Amino acid sequence: MNATLEVTPARDLPTMRSPQAARHRTGTLHAENPPSPLTCYDRMSRKIVTRRSPIHGNGVFAARKLAPGVELIEYQGRLMTHAQADRLYEGGVDTGHTFLFTLNERYIIDANVDGNEARWLNHSCAPNCQAVWEESADGNPKKDRILIETLREIAPGEELTYDYGISLPVRQTARMKALWACRCGAPECSGTMLKPKR
Numbered sequence: 001m002n003a004t005l006e007v008t009p010a011r012d013l014p015t016m017r018s019p020q021a022a023r024h025r026t027g028t029l030h031a032e033n034p035p036s037p038l039t040c041y042d043r044m045s046r047k048i049v050t051r052r053s054p055i056h057g058n059g060v061f062a063a064r065k066l067a068p069g070v071e072l073i074e075y076q077g078r079l080m081t082h083a084q085a086d087r088l089y090e091g092g093v094d095t096g097h098t099f100l101f102t103l104n105e106r107y108i109i110d111a112n113v114d115g116n117e118a119r120w121l122n123h124s125c126a127p128n129c130q131a132v133w134e135e136s137a138d139g140n141p142k143k144d145r146i147l148i149e150t151l152r153e154i155a156p157g158e159e160l161t162y163d164y165g166i167s168l169p170v171r172q173t174a175r176m177k178a179l180w181a182c183r184c185g186a187p188e189c190s191g192t193m194l195k196p197k198r
């Protein structure tokens with residue numbers, strides 16, 4: 001983690017954003033970014049790899065043994081305000097699928113556009129990673145970042161997961177719970193990706 005920046009511990013962990021406030025456009029998986037000149041080096045030093053997941057769709061897996069507290073990847077995508085996301089996605093059909101991440105009170109990261117591998121990490125009720133909110137040193141909310149880091153030692157080939165912490169601004173009806181059903185497979189799975197209401 002960049003030592004010149006400061007994480008504000010008083011805040012909650014960041015959360016995936018539900019489509020209740022901004023609806024996710026259905027379906028399209030975008031092609032990964034084109035290879036950069038760093039590809040060879042990157043391949044040699046890779047910590048993560050993306051492939052099909054037993055939990056859902058694509059997932060991200062440890063490419064080698066990982067220590068606790070290792071920063072894996074930044075959650076990237078197009079930055080937009082909550083209001084812009086609401087306008088863009090309103091009227092869509094609830095599918096229980098989202099690539100939207102709440103960055104802070106002002107901005108959303110929309111990984112449908114310019115998203116990187118971080119958008120493929122799945123949720124688990126017994127996660128081995130966490131999403132960490134890193135506040136910009138100059139206080140510019142556009143420069144805040146979401147970083148995914150390991151919570152414990154992880155064996156090569158283990159799927160990497162974090163707690164999405166999705167909280168809906170509406171009542172958690174049976175229909176909403178079914179849409180956001182969790183298939184993480186952990187013995188302690190709560191059955192839902194939704195956070196209980198506080």
Ligand SMILES: C[S@@+](CC[C@H](N)C(=O)[O-])C[C@H]1O[C@@H](n2cnc3c(N)ncnc32)[C@H](O)[C@@H]1O
Nearest residue numbers: 056057058096097098119120122123182183184
């Ligand atoms: C950021 S995407 C993760 C990548 C996803 N696997 C894919 O291939 O698009 C988040 C979506 O993945 C699915 N997902 C992630 N974790 C899940 C879980 N534990 N159980 C069921 N679906 C999950 C849900 O549709 C969720 O909205």
Ligand SMILES: [Zn+2]
Nearest residue numbers: 125182184189
């Ligand atoms: Zn679960």
